[in-house]
Amino acid sequence: MTDQTVLSYLDENLLPFFFCPGCGHGMITEQLNAALVKLQLDPHKVVIVTDIGCSGLADKYFTTNAFHGLHGRSVTYATGIKLANPELKVIVLMGDGGCGIGGHHLINAARRNIGVTVIVFNNFNYGMTGGEHSVTTPMGGLTSSTPFGQLEKTMDICQTVAVNSASFTARTTSFEKSLPDMLAAAIQNEGFSLVDIWELCTAYYVPNNRFNKSMLLSSLDQLGFKTGILQHTPRAEYTQAYRESVALQAGKPAMPAHPIQARYRSDLDKRMGMVIAGAAGKKINSAASLFCRAAVLSNLWVSQRNDYPVTVKSGHSVSEVILSPEQIGYTGITKPEVLLLLFKEGLPAVKSQLDMMDEQGIVYANSELLPIHTRARVVPLGFKKSDTWAAKKEYWVIIALARLLLDTNFFPLDAFKEAVSGRAEFADNNLRAIEFALRLSA
Numbered sequence: 001m002t003d004q005t006v007l008s009y010l011d012e013n014l015l016p017f018f019f020c021p022g023c024g025h026g027m028i029t030e031q032l033n034a035a036l037v038k039l040q041l042d043p044h045k046v047v048i049v050t051d052i053g054c055s056g057l058a059d060k061y062f063t064t065n066a067f068h069g070l071h072g073r074s075v076t077y078a079t080g081i082k083l084a085n086p087e088l089k090v091i092v093l094m095g096d097g098g099c100g101i102g103g104h105h106l107i108n109a110a111r112r113n114i115g116v117t118v119i120v121f122n123n124f125n126y127g128m129t130g131g132e133h134s135v136t137t138p139m140g141g142l143t144s145s146t147p148f149g150q151l152e153k154t155m156d157i158c159q160t161v162a163v164n165s166a167s168f169t170a171r172t173t174s175f176e177k178s179l180p181d182m183l184a185a186a187i188q189n190e191g192f193s194l195v196d197i198w199e200l201c202t203a204y205y206v207p208n209n210r211f212n213k214s215m216l217l218s219s220l221d222q223l224g225f226k227t228g229i230l231q232h233t234p235r236a237e238y239t240q241a242y243r244e245s246v247a248l249q250a251g252k253p254a255m256p257a258h259p260i261q262a263r264y265r266s267d268l269d270k271r272m273g274m275v276i277a278g279a280a281g282k283k284i285n286s287a288a289s290l291f292c293r294a295a296v297l298s299n300l301w302v303s304q305r306n307d308y309p310v311t312v313k314s315g316h317s318v319s320e321v322i323l324s325p326e327q328i329g330y331t332g333i334t335k336p337e338v339l340l341l342l343f344k345e346g347l348p349a350v351k352s353q354l355d356m357m358d359e360q361g362i363v364y365a366n367s368e369l370l371p372i373h374t375r376a377r378v379v380p381l382g383f384k385k386s387d388t389w390a391a392k393k394e395y396w397v398i399i400a401l402a403r404l405l406l407d408t409n410f411f412p413l414d415a416f417k418e419a420v421s422g423r424a425e426f427a428d429n430n431l432r433a434i435e436f437a438l439r440l441s442a
């Protein structure tokens with residue numbers, strides 16, 4: 001409520017409306033203003049949210065807050081606004097075009113019962129872009145994209161959100177005198193409300209179909225679409241329910257901390273970028289993670305980035321690991337100091353990094369993949385040479401990482417042994433892989 005009576009929520013300086021003569025949009029905008037006057041809401045606590053379409057022109061006429069976004073997405077913006085500030089009355093103005101494009105958002109807003117009011121300017125076509133058909137075009141309706149008549153069934157917007165538990169739905173026409181009361185009731189509902197308002201697009205749907213008010217009313221009858229308040233079943237509003245549920249977690253950390261105490265020393269004096277190129281299912285990412293843990297045990301900073309295709313069980317698997325004695329800012333690796341090339345699937349994914357490496361770099365490569373084209377020094381890894389156990393390909397990455405530690409001073413091998421022993425079910429085989437690396441390098 002306001003301290004002073006608000007006589008109008010429209011900016012008189014911008015009137016008359018820019019809509020085509022006879023367009024229902026002007027009538028609905030006027031009636032929404034009348035509803036707001038009736039409710040006397042503080043204009044600072046009202047947000048009109050619109051998306052693309054002629055109805056999206058309406059927000060600028062209001063002296064409330066406004067947000068104009070992408071086509072069909074107004075309900076998502078409204079959801080975010082309401083979640084961020086539950087005190088706001090959030091009112092979405094969208095056309096039937098936006099309902100079709102953003103149908104998914106409508107359904108989910110209804111399901112979660114977010115406290116926004118959606119007012120649908122339903123004139124059965126896309127007015128702004130030339131009168132194409134929409135999800136509400138009546139069957140047989142002539143539009144620029146259905147010149148032989150609409151074949152698809154008309155979507156019942158109210159029923160669509162109602163079956164998804166909208167707490168308030170109503171349908172009427174722009175000609176209905178009691179429209180301000182209906183809009184006021186929808187706005188006052190604490191949960192998700194939708195009002196489907198049938199109206200005329202005088203530029204396209206009316207001339208294309210010789211359509212008029214009485215045909216609009218008879219269309220409702222023919223379709224069996226009822227009017228009035230169709231559903232009003234109050235239930236917990238989402239923003240409120242969400243705040244109550246997270247309040248129980250107040251003061252608690254989102255995830256328990258598991259600090260790692262450094263017990264080893266590293267002689268690494270500069271940042272070192274390493275790439276491990278392998279294949280899906282060969283424990284590349286998990287081994288890299290253990291390697292990083294060992295680095296932290298050795299008082300280093302680490303970062304790890306994994307890359308694999310959406311088909312997580314086929315194709316490449318690559319880990320980029322940075323070790324540094326100082327805090328790491330940028331976590332990308334353009335030119336690695338070390339590259340572990342273990343499986344052929346990984347090669348295309350690291351080709352550009354391999355090409356960037358120079359004589360200072362080292363490539364530990366599965367000998368079966370040699371020769372490779374690189375300026376870096378290549379150290380072959382003969383996994384299958386001397387031990388049938390080494391045919392277990394999922395341990396090749398541990399073997400290669402252990403071999404790297406034996407050849408460098410990044411951090412002690414004991415730190416890696418401790419890291420790979422963390423989970424009892426894998427510890428024996430991990431340690432066995434490290435023993436194999438010792439024999440490989442001997």
Ligand code: SF4
Binds near residue numbers: 202
């Ligand atoms: S094109 Fe149709 S919906 Fe758009 S302003 Fe004109 S009459 Fe209204």
